[in-house]
Amino acid sequence: MNSPMIYEFRRPAQIEQGRTYPALFLMHGIGSNEQNMLSLVNGLEDRFYIFSIRGHLPQPPGFAFFSIQGYGKPHREVFDEGIRKLTSFIDYACDEYPIDVSQLFLLGFSQGAILSMTLGLTLGSRIKGIIALSGYVPAFVKEEYKIQPVDKLSLFISHGEMDQVLPFDWGLANNEYFRGLGANVTFKTYQEGHTVSMENHQDFMNWLMDNVDQ
Template sequence: METSMIYELRRPKNIIPDKKYPALFVMHGIGSNEENMLSLVEGLEESFYIFSIRGHLSQGPGFAFFTIEGYGKPHREVFDDGIQRLSNFIDYACENYSLDLSKLYLLGFSQGAILSMTLALTLGKIKGIVALSGYIPQFVKEEYEINPGGDLAVFISHGEFDQVLPFEWGKENAEYFTKLGIPVTFKTYPEGHTVSLDNFQDFRTWILNDLKRGI
C-alpha cells in the first residue's frame, strides 16, 4: 500500500526488533505545515512513532486538509475527501511500520483538531486524541456513522478568548463526547487561538498518562 501524503516521521532512537510501538498522527492548522507541529511533540518520539502529516491542498504560504464555505462549515466533498485520505494514511502507516494497533493517537490544532475529532468518532480504532481549539462539523454529528470504539479517551482544550473559533464550540465538543460516554479531559486557558505553555504541558502529561491506561 502506498500513500500520496507528505509527512515527517520521528521514531524512538533505539528501535527494538519485533517490538510494536504506539503511534501519534499529527495534523496542522490551515495555512500551516507538518514542520510547524513538530515543536509540540518534540521528545514524545521516545514513546511514539510520530507522523506529522502535511495537508494535500495548497493554502496561502502553507497547506490545508479541507476548505470552508462559511463560518464553521467545511465544504462537504472536500472535507470527506480529506478524511478519507487521512484514514488511508493511517492504514498505510499501520501496514508499513511496527505499530501497536491498540495504541493509535491523534493530535491536531484548529483544522487538525477538527479532523482528529472526526476520525476518532468514525474509525472505531483510536485510543486517544488531543484536540486543540477545534469543532465538530454539524454534518459529522448528523450524517457520519459514529463509531468511536470502546477504548477512546479525549483531551480537548480551547482558549477562552479564541478570536477564530468561539470558546463555546470547545465546550460543545466536550459535551458531545461526554454524552457518548467517552472520557473527556477539558481544559481552558485565558488565551486566544493558540497553544499556551500551560496547554502544552497539560496535553503532554495527559497523553503520556493515557498511554499507560489498560497496561
C-alpha cells in the same frame, strides 16, 4: 505501498527487533504545514512513532486538509475527501511500520483538531486517544456520518476562552458532545486566544503520557 499523503516522520533512535510502538499522528491548522506541529512533541520520539501529516491542499503560506464555505462550515465533499485520505494514511502507517495498533493517538490544532475529533467518531475503537486543541465537530458529521462507538476513546479537548477564530462555546460543545457519547473526556480551558499556551502544552503532554501504555 506508497503513502497517500506527504509526512514528516520521527521514531526512537534504538528500535527493538520484534517490538511494536505507540503511534502519534499530527495534523496542522489551515495555512500551516507538517513541520510546525513537530515542536509540540519534542522528546516524544523516544517513545512513539510520530507522523506529522501535510494537508493535501495548497493554502498559502502552507497547506490545508479542507476548504471552508462559511463560518464553521467546511465544504462537504472536500472535507469527506480529507477524512478518506487521512484514514488511508493511518492504514498505510500501520501496515508499513512496527506500530502497536491498540495505541493510536491523534493530535490536531484548529483544522487538525476538527479532523482528529471526526476521525475519532468514524474510526471509534481503532483510536485510543485524541488531543484536540481549539476545534469543533461540523454539524454534518454529527448528523450524517456513521458514528462508531467511542466509549473506549479518551480525549484531551482544550480551547482558549478568548479564541477569536473558533468561539469558546464551540469548545464547550465538544466536551458535552463527546461526554454524551460516553467517551472519557478531559476538558481544559485557558485564558488565551487561538493558540497553544505553554500551560496547555504541558497539560496535554502529561495527559498523553498518562494514557499511553508503558
